[in-house]
Amino acid sequence: MRVAIVTESFLPQVNGVSNTVRHVVDELVDSHHEVLVVAPGPGPAQYEGVPVVRVRSVGMPGYRSFPIGLPDAAVGHSLDRFGPDLVHLASPIALGVVGLRAARRLGIPTVAVYQTDIAGFARQYGLRADLVVDRWVGRLHRRVDRTLVPSTASKDQLAAMGVRDLHLWRRGINLDLFDPSRRSRFLHQRWTDGSRLAVGYVGRLAHEKQIHRLAVVANLPGVQLVVIGDGPAREELQRQLPGAVFTGMLRGDDLAAAYASLDVFVHTGDHETFCQTVQEAQASGVPVVAPAAGGPLDLVDHGRTGLLFDPTDLGSLRGSIATLLASPGLRHDLAAEARAAVSGRTWSGVVGELVDEHYRAVLAGTAAAA
Structure with a gap:
């Protein structure tokens, strides 16, 4: 099968969209499919031997390091040359629309993966565009052949858009990488001096993640807050949380060791369509505290595989962390149940489902309509 992936973000950007596309490409290539990636530039012209067509882009207002793809004839030209059987639209917003138009012109079926709550993102940055964005997103997804959503909350959100x-x-999840065996006593000792528990956040340091909520955790007695990641709000957050450990962005083995060396993982944002970091923490054997909103509602069975807090009440977040700090047994039980719950979620299986169930369904629908 020849698959063209038109994505709103790809390497060198590190975020949920880029990481998901990277794993999809890896698994497709391993299964002997031919792949083309079309992405906003600048960046490498290939990834692991797969060509990456770079198109014109502009930095997003307020987040200049994040490129937004612009209408570019290179999208249509690249699809013409590649001759895909199917076009995969990864988190389509701007460049995805161009990819959709090119696919429709060529009569090629499309699968769109909804992954970013752009309207929620806009609200966090004070942009009064959420209704316009929702109409745009709804119209786009109504025109594709099939839309894939990462969570029940996302499904309900798009269903409300028609x-x-x-x-x-x-x-x-890369279960070989994210594993409790990666825990490092040395790293934990370096963070905490052996006298505190390490409570950590992993992710992009940006305001849409509601990272300011970490302040209610940082001053809990016996807590050493660890912030793993980077982003446009890092300097501001460092001023607000002078006692926290900031590791910067980590990857690979370093990231896996950091996850597993935490005593509690906390996620603060309530606009997550999925929340991959929750899964990675669970796989790493770390008890999770996450908001009772969006993607985490599907990932955390409250009281069994983690704790959910009320995102409208910061006292709920603080109380959840305090409960875990006071109960080593509860931390152990939540971590063990969560690890068991995610033990079968391999990228090989997830991409196999993508191909066998979703790609083949739209290809069969196109053939039947011909």
Whole structure:
């Protein structure tokens, strides 16, 4: 099968969209499919031997390091040359629309993966565009052949926009990488001096993640806050949290060791369509505290595989962390149940589902209509 992936973000950007596309490409290539990636530039012209067509882009207002793809004839030209059987639209917003138009012109079926709550993102940055964005997103997804959503909350959100052909497609985990065996006593000792518990956040340091909520955790007695990641709000957050450990962005083995060396993982944002970091923490054997909103509602069974807090009440977040700090047994039980719950969520299986169930369904629909 020849698959063209038109994505709103790709390497060198590190975020949920880029990481998901990277794993999809890896698994497709391993299964002997031919792949083309079309992405906003600048960046490498290939990834692991797969060509990456770079198109014109502009930095997003307020977040200049994040490129937004612009209408570019290179999208249509690249699809013409590649001759795909199917076009995969990864988190389509701007460049995805161009990819959709090119696919429709060529009569090629499309699968769109909804992954970013752009309207929620706009609200966090004070942009009064959420209604316009929702109309745009709804119209786009109503025109594709099939939309895949990562969570029940996302499915409900798009259904309210009039999108009908919606299917749950979740994310995989690199279970060889994220594992409790990666825990480092040395790293934990370096963070905490052996006298405190390490409570950590992993992710992009940006305001849409509601990272300011970490302040209610940082001053809990016996806590050493650890912030793993980077982003446009890092300097501001460092001023607000002078006692926290900031590791910067970590990858690979370093990231896996950091996850597993935490005593509690906390996620603060309530606009997550999925929340991959929750899964990675669970796989790493770390008890999770996450907001009772969006993607985490599907990932955390409250009281069994983690704790959910009320995102409208910061006392709820603080109380959840305090409960875990006071109960080593509860921390152990939540971590063990969560690890068991995610033990089968491999990227190989998730991408196999993408191909066998979703790609083949739209290809069969196109053939039947011909």
